[in-house]
Amino acid sequence: MIAGLMSVSLAACGSGNSNSESSASNGGSNNGNKGEKVTIELAISKSSQDSAFVAQDLLDEFEEKTNIHVNLQLLPAEQTSTVLQTKLAVDETPDIIQYNLASATTDLNLERNFEILDNEPWVSRLLNKDVLSAYGHVYSFHVSQDTGMQGVVYNKDMFKELGLSIPQNFEEFLAVCEKIKASGITPVFMPFKDNWAANIWPAAAFADYAAKNEPALFDDLNANRKKWTDIPEFETFLQQQYDVYKKGYTNTDILSDSYDMAVGKFLNKEVAMMFMGDWLIENVAEKDPNIHLGLFAIPSSEGASLGASPLGGQLFIPKKAKHMAEAKKFLDYIATKEVAQKIVDQRKYVSIFSDVTTPELPEYKQDIVDQYITPKKTVLTTDAYMLVDRSELYRSLQDQFAGGKTPEEVLADWNDKFSQLMKDKGVSGF
């Protein structure tokens, strides 16, 4: 009886511990060729499991060349940050983590937990160090520098039919809306049930303003030398987005409509524009390649720059990684010209390495490269500069539409929350 119980409980232990078990058995059976086989752990959100870095053939090739086995830890998508926070806190650290740089600074305490990669051999070949860096150091790795762009997603065919050109300022934008509305199509789709969607316009507009007028603005905000309420232009930008709604250029029930309806709205040609990222264009193209969507900059001021999301899906090495050298070897391997080229070609990435060429891009992406990236008319959105959780900002933005808050009140609310969070975080000046 007792023996039976014990065997059950042992079996339970075994299954709960499958990671270490599988790594042990791999080490035992396959170590014929060169020395001891090492297994490194790579933790990645389940939602990112089609990432190029964890493709099976890549991992197999790596193992064959280096005798290092990469074991994947797939984390449930909605708990990724919590699980990683816990793993880092209890020293059950994976050797490599795939995560987003911007969220890593707010969720995972980047400086404390992750290795600085400034001296890795591949760093010298980077075309764009910024998308991998924070606090002045390279903290992460990627083969792409295409961060995803944010602006106004628009239906090119509709613009052509109605003889519209891309608006260069807010007045022109309203005029475009008016003409689209007159043709019986909803000009702008606002899915503000998802409060983050209300952040696309201000995130690009604020950043564009700062880049052109006060380059040190976000440093000042993050050091409490300035307050969010100090910049009258921010109020203007929030008022603009509200005006688009108030003038009747949007779907009527903006607080009930959610982002997951967006693809359908574009497929059915119900709407002409939306403040969103270029990932939406990709999603629509997957469903119907005959719909031509494009992206232009949020027209908050004359000739505004296109917002660039902070890059996502980078690889990080925790300071406490048990196999630091092997983890670095993995990055070196992906960074080799041949491997990086293969990934960049397959995924149609804009290459980050000077010796890896960017393949032919989809039409919309090439347009973005020609019109915004090459002439350097892009600006990192505010998200890139935010050191604390932003969900309360999104709620404040939503409140402008729900609770009739003025732009001033929205910014005041966020300013209070922001200073509280920064104070809690222990940032000096708050």
Next chain:
Amino acid sequence: MKISKSLYSYYLIWPALIIYSAFFVLPAIVGLFYSFTDWRLDREVIQFIGWDNFNRIFTDKTLILAIKNTFIFAIITVIGKNVLGIALAVGLNMRLKTRNLLRVIFYSPSILSVLVISIVFTPMLRSEGTINKLFEAVGLGSLSQAWLTDPSIVIWTVAAVSIWQHTGFQMAIYLAGLQSISKEYYEAATIDGAGAWKSFLKITLPLLLPAININLMLTLIGGLKVFSEVFVLTGGGPGNASQVVGTIILRAFGEGSWGLGTAINTLLFVVVTIISIPLLIFMRRKEVTE
């Protein structure tokens, strides 16, 4: 006598006690400790900060709104679920042909997942949704509302959905209570000339008190601990208009303010205890036996 004394030893409660202590008592005590600290995502050293977290709960206007919403939700749902629950139970305790069918129909919402409820109700509660269309169709267009997006009514809407879902469960308990009341009382009352309303007040209600007590406790505690209905229907929005204590705790943890989140949790625990234990004692005293 002797057998009944030695049949079960007190040692048999040990397994339950150990599990209960390990998974409830211990975490509650540890939680109490952490609620007085500045435990945060980015703090390496956890510091004791006294009552700071609690001071913050009572000065942050979103947290105050959440507490207010929680009480509104709890009070509406306690009244709604119990009044409707008794009414349904009394109705379905009568000799109706469709009695069993109706019982199943009224009980069935409470076995649905709250996610399903959200998927069903969210489109119905839109401005141009079924409910407003229904009002317009019967000429009551003026009653139509932005049910889930108007900050001033959203918590009431969520409470109404919760009442719709759970009344059937309360009804089942009341039905059980009703069936334990002997018919003789009603026969005697009829002979004495008491009407239906009078026998309800003088016989049904007093003898139903044990069921009322358990239902009041269940709905009150459930109401104060509300989370899932709000989370799936509004996510606490629009803005923060429908935040309740449960969703605020999630928000605090999401922001990495673990100490604050634990403090709110502790506060909720204390409030639920302070309200429910005296209520339980008070109600017990009122119970009558047949």
